[in-house]
Amino acid sequence: MSTRAITFLQHKDIDFKVTKYKHKKKGAVYASEAMGFPLRKTIKTLVVDLGSKGCLMALIPGDKELNLALLARHYSVKKASMADPATAQRLTGYMVGGISPFGVKKALPVAIEATLLHHDKIAINGGQRGMMLIMNPNDILRALPCNVLELAQ
Numbered sequence: 001m002s003t004r005a006i007t008f009l010q011h012k013d014i015d016f017k018v019t020k021y022k023h024k025k026k027g028a029v030y031a032s033e034a035m036g037f038p039l040r041k042t043i044k045t046l047v048v049d050l051g052s053k054g055c056l057m058a059l060i061p062g063d064k065e066l067n068l069a070l071l072a073r074h075y076s077v078k079k080a081s082m083a084d085p086a087t088a089q090r091l092t093g094y095m096v097g098g099i100s101p102f103g104v105k106k107a108l109p110v111a112i113e114a115t116l117l118h119h120d121k122i123a124i125n126g127g128q129r130g131m132m133l134i135m136n137p138n139d140i141l142r143a144l145p146c147n148v149l150e151l152a153q
Contacts, residue, residue, distance in 0.1 A: 003127030004093065004103030009135075012143045016135040019123065023130030026097035028062030031132060035123060039063040042132070043116065043124040045099045047088035047108070050077045055091055056109040057101045059124070059140070061116060064152035071111065071151055100127040101144060110146045117141075117148065 009016055021034035032039040042062035049055050053075055060066050072080040085096045093105035101110050101124070116122055116137045123132040124140070140146060 003100070003131065005100035005125070005127030005133070006103075008103035009133070009143060014135065014139045014143050016133040016139070018126060019132045019134055021130055021132070023097070026129070031123070031125075032062055035132060037123045037132075037134070041116075041119050041122045043122055045101050045125055047083040047091060047099065049081050049083045049087070050075050051079060053077055054108075055083050055087065056111060057092075057099075057104075058151055059101060059110065059112040059116065059146075060152040061113060064113070067151055067153045070153075071149075074111075074147070074149055074151075094125075094127055095129060098125055098127060098129040098131070100125040100133075101140070103127060110144050111149050111151055112137075112140060112146045113152045114148050114150050115152070 019035050028042045028044045032042040039062040043059050046058045048058050068080040091106045092099050122137045126133040
């Protein structure tokens, strides 16, 4: 089955491999275990509310937490907070647990954790619960305009 994320990457001529698993619960920890793929190389795609500056997507390793204060400082806002699920789904067009940064309904800025670029392969959501894309993290930078930052703790 194809998703908007897969179509988006195909149009950009980006190589990836689709990996499916039985989705029983949301989250990078479960996805990592179900695929047998390292958690530190499994990306969480988070939608973050920057207040008056709108929302962005933050890509961080599955074994880390997003440092919202650091993100707020980088984007010069007083506060950054996680977007509520309804907002995340409306902006991306994907269900929570299946949010991909590729092929979203509304183009959002993307911030990626710098350490993810040290890996040869990562797993990132393919736009559907239970579907991950295995790809070179540098291809994310080819596919999307990203700010490479230190955002995880």
